[in-house]
Amino acid sequence: MATLQTPLHPSALRRIAAAYREDMGRRERSILVSWAGFTGSFAAVRAITHAIHAGKGPFKNLSVGGEHLHHYMWGIASLAGVGALEVAGKEQRRHHPMVALAYGFGLALIVDEFALLLDLKDVYWAKQGRISVDLGIATVALGGTAFAxxxxxxxxxxxxxxxxxxxxxxxxxxxxxxx
Missing domain, CATH: 1.20.5 (Single alpha-helices involved in coiled-coils or other helix-helix interfaces)
Structure with missing residues (x-):
């Protein structure tokens, strides 16, 4: 009798890893990792900000001198680091999966606060803040479709x-x- 192999079954994980290494080119691997990084980071940052807003969990807003530091700033820093590696980095570092992951992560932090950047007003929890969610979902959908x-x-x-x-x-x- 055949056993059902879920995606997390060790043999399934080995096949996925082999397909990743052997069947995908460097470009496809980078796209997949950055897309997954964006998707996971966007979901995580939405969950964390909702927890902060509800006063639940260990998370708190980060402020310096009474000024709230928005998470898009960390996204810009992440993209600046990725850009520096792309411009001046060695070939093996430029194509490292962590570079693609940092790109997806940074982009997610910026997209999540897109509405704030668009109007230069903190509308994260207002109706206008919905544009950030819509843009994030559209990015995940279009990125996944293009990758697939x-x-x-x-x-x-x-x-x-x-x-x-x-x-x-x-x-x-x-x-x-x-x-």
Missing amino acids: ATPLWRRLLDKSWSDRRSAVIARSPRTATAT
Whole structure:
């Protein structure tokens, strides 16, 4: 009798890890890690801010000199670090999964407070603050869709490139004289 293997079953985890290493290119791995980092961070920061707002759990707002430090600031710092690595980092560091994770994390912190940045007013808990939630959900949905369609995009781009290359070869003077 076959046993049911859930995604967390050790053999399933080994297959997932092998597929990640062997079947995905560096670019696809970076996209997946940054998308997962964004999704997880966006969900976590929403949960934490709701806990702070409700006065539950160990979390508190961070203030310096009586000024509240919004979490988009940490997002900007994260993206600045990722940008510095991309501009001046060594190749192996630029493509490290932690860079992709930091990118997703930083972007999530900024998107979560997008409404504040849009109006320069703290509307996080107001009706206008909903735009940040909508943008975050749209980013997760579109990012997931684009990532899931990677094989389709690759095939379409390869076919388009192949068709263009064939058209150029067909018009080249060497090909025209050979026929």
